[in-house]
Amino acid sequence: MYKIKFVVFILFSCLILSHCTSARKEKPTVYLVGDSTVKNGQGDGAGGLWGWGDFIGQFLDSTKVNVENHALGGTSSRTFQDLGLWDSVNVKLQKGDYVLIQFGHNDDGPINDNHRARGTIKGIGDETEEIDNILTGKHEIVHSYGWYIRKVVTEAKEKGAIPIVLSPIPRNKWVNGKVPLNNTSYGLWAKQIAEEEEVTFIDLNTAMAMRMEALGESKITGTYFYTHDHTHTSAKGAVMASEVIIDALKRSSNSLVDFVLEKPTINLPKKRNLFLVGDSTMADNGDKNAVGWGVHLPSFLDTTRLQVINKARGGRSSRTFTYQGLWDSVLQQLQPNDFVLLQFGHNDAGNVDKAKFRGSLPGIGNETQEVVRPDSRRETVHTFGWYIKKFIKETKAKGAIPIVLSLTVRNEWPGGMVEQRKDSYVKWAQEAAKAENAIFLNISDSLAVKYQALGKEKVAHFFPKDHTHTGEEGANFNAKIIANSLKQCSECNL
Structure with missing residues (x-):
């Protein structure tokens, strides 16, 4: 009987030991605590951030x-804890476990x-300020930035976790080609706490600023x-900051370096495609x-989020x-959630059954015309709107x-007013879009208003070749107006 109990005890002990051993072998977790520069919004890239x-x-x-990202935008070292x-x-x-700590922007x-x-x-001292919080209505004792950082560090250490303190990411502000550092304020105070608590410090602020300066303001912004x-x-930019942190870890004695990949594959968010479909007023x-x-x-x-494909x-x-x-080649590449900007009209007024055989029938109806082309092939020609x-x-x-744009305006000024084809191609484009429940933007009107404000003499410089095609200056001006129209179009989601 004693032998049986002993065997059972041994088996039970082995099971417990096995469970404990298994628990110890579970993967450690890297916890991230900080503000919006660590996790912006929901961490889904809203607004490209x-x-x-x-x-x-x-x-x-x-x-x-x-890795668990617990950072929250808008928080300071104080409010993250409150x-x-x-x-x-x-x-x-x-x-x-590991705890990466970065605060300062909101402190x-x-x-x-x-x-x-x-x-x-400010600082790392033990000063306090007693307040009745106007925002929360609570009585509160406010401490120094360093006090709050130290609290996180010491409490993590008490759990056997490994804290890593970082200076705040630099802001994209430039003074004489240099990125100002926070090495006399929050960067310094973060470093002082790390040194006093004998934990790893990563000077993200200085190291990333150096990378930014190496590229220059024009390439960073x-x-x-x-x-x-x-x-x-x-x-x-977020990947750049991550690279700086990883490089600093590699130069440290922190054990987190053991989990760093030698050749990581970095996947940026997938870009959405924006196809441009139109004529020479849009084309390269x-x-x-x-x-x-x-x-x-x-x-x-x-x-960085949108790939423009000019077809x-x-x-x-x-x-x-x-x-x-040409349209079929666009269709073959289209993916769900891509955008297509459609703009025609300048050449649709050409000959239907003569060279260049490019005219379409007027309107948006279902009328057709049979045409025999020079190579003897027959073509059924439809309306512009069709x-x-x-x-x-x-x-x-x-x-x-799909987003339908009216055609661009020409450098023609009948009666001193910018020419628009309001009763034909502008109207038909709008009607076609409405018939198919698509977005329509009246670019013709937007451009005409701006051209009218500039005046005939200034606008003439936009058209160095003829009354239809813009040069570099005119194309850039038109692109800015069209981009602004897309920005103001809430339903476009662009």
Whole structure:
């Protein structure tokens, strides 16, 4: 009987030991705590903005370590803790986990106001300020920035986790070709806490600023940061910050380096395609005196998220773009959620049954005309609106988004007013779009208003070749107006 009990005890002990051993072999977790520069919004790239915490996991071996991004935009070292966000991480911490800590961008705000009340006392001391929080209505004792960072560090260490303190990411502000550092404020204070607590410090601020300066302001702005936001990075900027962090880890003695991949594959968010379908007023014609606005449109768009594919072709009408198979080549490439900008009209007024055989029938109806082409092939010619509706329907069938634009205006001023084809191609484009429940933008009117304001003499410089085709200056001007129309179009989602 004693032997049986002993065997059972041994087996039970082995099971417990096996379970404990198994638990110890579970992957550690890298917890990220910080503000919007670590995780912007929901971490889905809304507005093209990303935090470095959204990409750093791609540099680590996911078979050996997990990454959880608990950062929240708008928080400071103080409010991250007041909101209980640090507690939600701390309660899960286990021995061998890692905590990457980056705050500072929001700590410089007011300590007490009715807007955010998120500021902290400057420095790393034990000074306090007792307040009745106007925003929350709570009585509160506010501490220094360093006090809050130290609290996270010490509580992580108590759990056997490994804290790593980072200085705040630099802002995209330039002074005489240099990116100002925060090495006398939050970057310094973060470093001091790390040194006093004997944990790894990564000077993200200085190291990333050096990378930015090596590329120069013109290459950084619009690619790694946007012109309208000097604090939050694009996907490429977030990857750059991650690379800086990983490089610093490689130079440290921190054990997290053991999980860094030698040759990581970095996947940026998939770009959506924007197809341009039209004639020479949109196309890249290889002629500096006849430049389509589509050539300059990418400079007004976020090309880190949107790929512009200019399929416009000079001399084409809605009819010939179809007949020559150019539209089919667009259809073959279309993917769900792509965009298609459709703009025809300049060449649709040509001959229907004579050279250049590119005219379409007027209107948007179902009328047809049989034409015998020079090669003896017969062609059924449809109305301008019929072709536009065909483009719309087939774009939608691919799950893509058609946007119909009226044709551009010419440099013609009958009666001192900018010429528009309001009673023909502008009208028919709008009617065709309405018939197929597609978005329509009256670019003709938008351009005419701007041209009228500039005056005939200034606009003449936009058209160095003829009254239809713009040069570089005119194409850039038109592209800016069209981009602005797309921006103001809420249903376009561009």
